[in-house]
Amino acid sequence: MTERHLSAEVRARAAELLELYPHPRSALIPICHLAQEQDGWLRPEAIAEIAELVGLAPAEVLGTASFYDMLHTEPVGRYLVSVCTNIACLLRGAYELLEHAEEHLDVRAGGTTADGVFTLEEAECLADCGRAPVCQVNHRFFGDLTAQSFDTLVDSLRAGRHDADVPPHGTLIRVRRQGGLRVDGDTVAGERAAMAAAIAQRAGSGGAASS
Amino acid sequence: MTVTDAPRIVTSRLEWSDSYSLDRYLDTGGYEGLRKALSMTPEEVAAQTDAVSLLGRGGAGFPAGRKWSMLRKGPVPYLVVNGDESEPATFKDHLLIERDPHQLLEGIVICAYAIQAARAFLYVRGEFALGLERVQSALNEAYEYGAVGRDIFGSGFSLDVVVHPGAGAYICGEETALLESLEGKRGFPRIKPPYFPAAIGLYGEPTVVNNVETLSNLPWVMVHGAEAFTALGAGRSTGTRLFALAGHVEKPGVYEVEMVKTTFRDLVFDASLGGGVPGGRAVKAIIPGGVSAPWFGPEHLDLPLGQDEVAEQGSMLGSGSVVVMDDTTCVVRAAWRITRFFRRESCGQCTPCREGSGWLERILRRIEDGSGRHSDLDLLMDVCDNLAPGVSWPPQQTTICVLGPSIPSSIASGIRMFRDEFLVHVKDGGCPYG
Numbered sequence: 001m002t003e004r005h006l007s008a009e010v011r012a013r014a015a016e017l018l019e020l021y022p023h024p025r026s027a028l029i030p031i032c033h034l035a036q037e038q039d040g041w042l043r044p045e046a047i048a049e050i051a052e053l054v055g056l057a058p059a060e061v062l063g064t065a066s067f068y069d070m071l072h073t074e075p076v077g078r079y080l081v082s083v084c085t086n087i088a089c090l091l092r093g094a095y096e097l098l099e100h101a102e103e104h105l106d107v108r109a110g111g112t113t114a115d116g117v118f119t120l121e122e123a124e125c126l127a128d129c130g131r132a133p134v135c136q137v138n139h140r141f142f143g144d145l146t147a148q149s150f151d152t153l154v155d156s157l158r159a160g161r162h163d164a165d166v167p168p169h170g171t172l173i174r175v176r177r178q179g180g181l182r183v184d185g186d187t188v189a190g191e192r193a194a195m196a197a198a199i200a201q202r203a204g205s206g207g208a209a210s211s
Numbered sequence: 212m213t214v215t216d217a218p219r220i221v222t223s224r225l226e227w228s229d230s231y232s233l234d235r236y237l238d239t240g241g242y243e244g245l246r247k248a249l250s251m252t253p254e255e256v257a258a259q260t261d262a263v264s265l266l267g268r269g270g271a272g273f274p275a276g277r278k279w280s281m282l283r284k285g286p287v288p289y290l291v292v293n294g295d296e297s298e299p300a301t302f303k304d305h306l307l308i309e310r311d312p313h314q315l316l317e318g319i320v321i322c323a324y325a326i327q328a329a330r331a332f333l334y335v336r337g338e339f340a341l342g343l344e345r346v347q348s349a350l351n352e353a354y355e356y357g358a359v360g361r362d363i364f365g366s367g368f369s370l371d372v373v374v375h376p377g378a379g380a381y382i383c384g385e386e387t388a389l390l391e392s393l394e395g396k397r398g399f400p401r402i403k404p405p406y407f408p409a410a411i412g413l414y415g416e417p418t419v420v421n422n423v424e425t426l427s428n429l430p431w432v433m434v435h436g437a438e439a440f441t442a443l444g445a446g447r448s449t450g451t452r453l454f455a456l457a458g459h460v461e462k463p464g465v466y467e468v469e470m471v472k473t474t475f476r477d478l479v480f481d482a483s484l485g486g487g488v489p490g491g492r493a494v495k496a497i498i499p500g501g502v503s504a505p506w507f508g509p510e511h512l513d514l515p516l517g518q519d520e521v522a523e524q525g526s527m528l529g530s531g532s533v534v535v536m537d538d539t540t541c542v543v544r545a546a547w548r549i550t551r552f553f554r555r556e557s558c559g560q561c562t563p564c565r566e567g568s569g570w571l572e573r574i575l576r577r578i579e580d581g582s583g584r585h586s587d588l589d590l591l592m593d594v595c596d597n598l599a600p601g602v603s604w605p606p607q608q609t610t611i612c613v614l615g616p617s618i619p620s621s622i623a624s625g626i627r628m629f630r631d632e633f634l635v636h637v638k639d640g641g642c643p644y645g
Contacts, residue, residue, distance in 0.1 A: 020373045022414060025395035029378050033337070054395065067397040067558075069379030070337045087502060087534055088300040088457035090548050124381065124552055125299035126338055129457035129532075130464040139340040171340045171376055175347045179354025181361055181371045 005045035010034045014053055016177065024054045028064060030172065032071050037170025041072040069124075070139075070171065077112045077119035078168065079157055081105075082136045085122050088129035097133050098122060100147040104154060117158070140166045214477045214484065217443055217469035220431045220451050221424060224311050231345045233352040236313040242358050244433030248321045249366040256325040260429070262437035264449050268303075269293055269422030270384070270501065270530040272518050278419055279326050281409035288417040290323045290331040291408070292426060293389055294346075297336060297381040298501035299552060301532040303453035303465045304423040308335060308342040311427070312349035316372065318426030320359060321433060323370045326419055330371050334389055337377040347374050381556035385612045386420040388558070399558050400612035424453055424531075444470035448517040452531055454478055459494075459537040461486035471517035475499070475507070478516065479535055492537040496628060500529025502549045503617035505604050506624035525604045541644040543636055546625040547575035553618045564615030567598045571622060578633060581641035588626055588633055595619035 004011065013034055017027040031053060035046040042065055044058075051058040065071040083101055085094040098109060101120055107113050109122040128134045131143025135150070140162075142153055156162050167173045224230040224239055236242070248256045261276035292315075296304040307315055315333075323331050335343050350372055353359040361369045375393060377383055383392045387401035390413050405411050412418020428450065432440050441449045448470040456478060457463045466484050468477070475497060479485045488494060494509045505526040507514070514520060521528045536545060554568035571594055577583050592602060599606035599616040602623045606616035626633055635643055 023394065026375075026393060028395035029337075029392070030376055032378065033376060064395065064397055065378075067380060068337075068377075071378050085548070086299045086552055087498070087545060087549055088463075090545070091458040091534070091536060091540065124555060125297065125301075127296050127302040127305040127336070129300050129302050129455060132457060132463065136338065139338050141341070171337050171343060174344050175374070175376075176351075177347060177374070178351040179360060181369060 004049065005043065006035060006049050007038055010038050011053075014050075018053065020177075020180075025056065028054050028056070028061060029068070029071075032061075032065050033170055033172045036072065037168065037173050040078070040169045041075050075112070075116075076169075078117050079137050079166070080119045080121065080139075080169070082121050082123035082126065082139075083109070084124070084126045084128075084132070084134050084136075086125035088125065089133040092132040094133040097135075097145055097147065097150060101135075101150060104147075104151055118154070137162070137166050138169055139171050214468060214473055214481050217451050217467075217472070219467050220440075221307060221311070221314065221427045221453065222465075222467045224314070225306075230310050231312050231349060233313060233349065233356060236311075240434065241313055241430075242317055242356075244430030245317050245320050245324075245358060246364055247433045248324055249364055249368060253325050253327050256321060256433070259432060259437050260325065263432055263440040264447060265425060265428055265432070265440075266448065266518055267422055268424035268428075268452065268531060270298060270503075272528065275421060275425050278407065278409065278421065279322070281407060288326055288328050288409075288419060289413045290319065290326065290328040291386075291390065291393065291413055291418055291420045292319055292331060292333040292423060293384065293386060293420055294333055294335040294339075294342075294423045295377050295384045295389060296423070296530075297384050298503065298530040298532060299549070300455060300457040300498070300534045301501055301530040302455045302457075303531055305336075305339060305342060306453075306465050307423050307427050308339060309345050312342075312346040313353065314427050314430055315346070315423055316349055316353050316359060318429040319372060320363065320370055321429045322419070322421060322426055324368055328370070328419070330373070332373050332375050332393055332413070334375050334377060334383070334393055337379050343374065343376055350374060380558075381552075382558045382612070382614060385614065388612070389420065390418065397558070399560055400614075402611055444472065444517070445515075446471060446517060447519055452516070452528075454516065455530075455532045456485050456535070457532065458534040459488050459492070459540070460535050461489055468516065471515045471520065473516050474513050475516065475533065476512040478533060479512065485535070488535065488537050492539065494535060495538045495540055496536045496542065496624070498532075498534040498536070498621070500527040501532045502534075502552065503527075503613070503620055504529050505620045506628065508628055527605075539644065541579070541642055542625045542629045542632055543575060543579045544642065544644070546621045547572065547579050549621040550575055550618060553614065557614060561610035561615055563598045563609045564618070567594050567615065568618055570594050571618060575622070578636045579642055581636065581639075583633075583637040585634075585637055587637065588630070591622055592626065595622055 014031045017030045047061050048058045051061045083098045112119040134143040229235045265275045267273045380398045382388045383398040385400045388398040392398040408418040443450050451467050452470050480487045496506045518528050550572045554572045557564045557568050559565045595602045599619050
């Protein structure tokens with residue numbers, strides 16, 4: 001057994017995710033989220049291990065992950081600050097806010113601060129336009145932003161005052177599934193076959209054409 | 212008065228701070244619609260939805276009942292719920308997922324029962340971290356309570372619901388791209404036909420894909436009946452609908468209003484809704500239905516919020532978003548930003564979209580920056596014509612999905628409505644708005 005990169009906890013949660021889908025590949029993106037929770041980004045070692053878990057080549061995992069904005073194939077800071085500049089936020093001062101954020105954090109959008117704490121990015125619409133302009137920090141929303149409230153937010157993050165509402169990376173970090181059908185596959189398959197037969201019978205007796 | 216008289220169908224619980232908890236849900240009539248549905252046959256439940264002619268609230272406006280009827284002819288479908296809300300300035304499903312997840316789950320179980328699905332997948336936009344927490348917690352509660360899982364409320368009907376996180380890609384809101392993403396692949400829309408996942412859906416099996424708001428209507432429909440629903444609205448646009456109002460309004464937000472009986476003017480100016488434009492400034496243009504939709508001018512403010520009414524005037528209600536731009540807005544900048552969005556979100560499969568979006572963005576950028584040429588206006592329309600021949604509405608299709616042909620909407624609207632403003636940018640070598 002080679003040494004594992006993903007922690008036992010991540011592997012246990014990945015195993016739970018794999019059980020939820022008829023095909024293991026469906027768990028690819030959720031497991032990538034878990035790996036980012038551990039490392040902040042998708043390290044090559046993690047990609048190789050995810051590939052093993054879902055039965056693909058590492059290149060296929062990377063090829064899929066690189067399609068998605070939230071999956072990072074390069075390191076990002078402890079806090080990912082995503083400032084929306086799409087139309088609803090633009091109309092309420094988003095570019096002025098982004099410019100201010102670049103100055104205040106001393107980093108251009110797309111970059112990471114020298115201390116590795118903040119990565120600033122220009123985001124597409126985050127679907128919170130009622131409080132525009134908005135940003136997300138590690139995908140937690142902050143709305144009705146001004147230059148001043150942005151600076152306060154940054155100071156609070158640095159001081160650790162948001163540790164409770166802005167956890168580290170990982171959109172699934174506080175998501176745990178409990179419950180479920182909890183029956184074996186044969187039972188489910190049997191039930192599904194019975195249901196299919198019942199539907200076919202209904203369709204026949206109801207005069208509906210079968211496709 | 213019509214603005215406020217209609218009942219709230221999907222937002223009735225939002226004034227409670229704990230609107231997302233099972234206790235609050237049960238205190239406010241929760242899961243009664245499901246109990247009623249389970250006392251009926253699946254066909255009766257489906258017929259009820261057919262009767263209300265519930266038009267899909269995702270963007271395309273396809274009747275929900277008709278999607279289901281395509282499936283009731285065959286066995287073992289999947290139900291996939293589209294919670295990947297990403298159309299710019301649309302933020303209603305975000306609200307429903309975060310603030311009333313049990314209502315959504317109840318709608319999912321009702322729909323699954325009607326189509327006899329054994330499994331439902333709820334695809335939630337990855338950026339909705341809190342929404343994912345709320346809906347998974349609600350699902351855990353619902354399993355415990357017996358509203359989801361094995362032998363629901365003793366009916367013999369069993370359903371497993373899986374909450375699936377997206378990972379940031381606008382295109383995954385397109386239903387075939389969503390299915391690809393759910394299969395663990397890049398979100399590439401599938402070639403049509405087949406036009407509907409009812410034929411070949413998730414894992415190649417028959418699948419119904421419905422939007423979050425669409426399904427959130429079902430508990431109310433089951434409790435109050437089809438007649439109460441169709442009494443609201445008019446024509447094909449029945450019931451109420453959520454409108455996400457954004458941009459230059461006093462009170463941006465999500466408002467549930469009666470369809471057709473409410474106008475754009477009501478939505479923007481009514482004191483109980485948008486409350487007007489800040490500073491009493493004039494409306495320059497509005498974008499109905501998301502940034503894929505052609506714009507309207509102030510002369511369209513009295514148009515009713517109905518699917519057909521808006522379509523007849525050359526645009527769409529689409530995703531239920533309404534963006535107001537006042538007279539301080541630079542339309543070149545607005546069109547550029549929307550085009551930049553499409554360039555970033557084009558999946559890259561089809562040449563007209565992948566290349567066209569980049570060309571359009573660069574041309575708009577140079578006009579806004581002051582290095583535009585007089586011929587650029589024709590050039591923009593020419594590239595638009597390659598994306599959507601004729602640049603008409605609804606657009607002609609040149610690509611696998613509708614993203615590409617939607618790109619010209621804001622550009623053509625901007626040039627047709629505000630040609631002089633584009634020309635001033637070229638002539639003066641810069642943006643008059645600074």
